Amino acid sequence: MGGALVALLASLALAAPCFADERSPITVVAGVRGALAHRLSQELEAAGLPVQVEVSPVAVAPGGLLIVVPEGDEGAIEIWSASGGRADLVASVAPDGPLDTRVLRAAELVRALRSPAGAPTDATPAAVAPAPLPPAPVAPSAVAVGPGDAWRSPPLGAWGPPAPAFPVPAAPRAALVDVGVAVAVGWQTPGVSLALDASLRIWPSARVGVGLLADLPLAGPTIDAPEGEVRFRATLLGAELVLAPVARTGRFGLVLSPGVGLAHVSASGEARPPYLDSDESAITALVYGRGEARLRLIDSLALTAGALGGAAIPPVDIRFAGRVTSTFSPLASFSLGVVVER
Secondary structure, eight states, X not given: OOHHHHHHHHHHHHTSOSOOOSSOOEEEEOTTOHHHHHHHHHHHHHTTOOEEEESSOOOOXXXXXXXXXXXXXXXXXXXXXXXXXXXXXXXEEOSOSOHHHHHHHHHHHHHHHHSGGXXXXXXXXXXXXEOOOOSSSOOOOEEEEOGGGXXXXXXXXXXXXXXXXXXOOSSOOOOSEEEEEEEEEEEEXXXXXXXXXXXXXXXXXXXXXXXXXXXEEEEOOEEEETTEEEEEEEEEEEEEEEEOSSOTTXXXXXXXXXXXXXXXXXXXXXXXXXXXXEEEEEEEEEEEEEEEEEEEEETTEEEXXXXXXXXXXXXXXXXXXXXXXXXXXXXXXXXXXXXXXX
């Protein structure tokens, strides 16, 4: 956080009440990461610590802790302490590893800072600094020091968070598979349609993969002519090369998918006398390209907005009594949906 956040935290510490109980509550500033702040508060409450969750920084009683959750995946989780009318940064969790591990690390730090061994013995605010990691594989605990000994505390830059109780990967891993469902409003030369899009993508690498797309008609256009009317339906099945120009581990993502496929086109006609009813269908090749923007809602679920454009090769003509009244090609659609990553 920058100097503006430090000044804000300091002013809130000055505005805090002068009287606080022996165990001042721990305040978690959620910002836009409400789900992450809720998980962190549950971890702390399970350890018997009083916790309150706020949307923005608030006044903290002397001796209280303020935990600031970053807005994005790249920021550190910061732990501030209110003491002597000011707020000081006492610890932080670097943005490496999955969010689950970072939440556990932050909870371990707060428990260490709140442990009985770390409580001051007099009314004078004490400087609390975490002890350096010992060579033995034992999680370190916080050490309380008096005001006269604060200059002997190890610098925060030399201290690292305790190791988790289980091994974790060093960096977030991009999903290997994602499955998407969307509702698409389409346009073809015969008219406007409504379809259900289903997609499957497999990512052998973080930026390049392969995928399948199925476009199933829910409602199609009706073509009216003097000879009668025709109900038109088109079902699409495509194979894609999928590309991620933006890293898929972030909050915002973009996926581009050029593809080829097949389209099954059907027309069911109701003729006016003297003509006869007729049902016809045809299969044609399809080339298309589509783009999909993503907004991550939680770790494995994202909201999607997509657009598709393509053409049938060869185009399919729709005829009334031998007269061409419409042609299937080109085509386009716009969709909204969700994608689940695993």
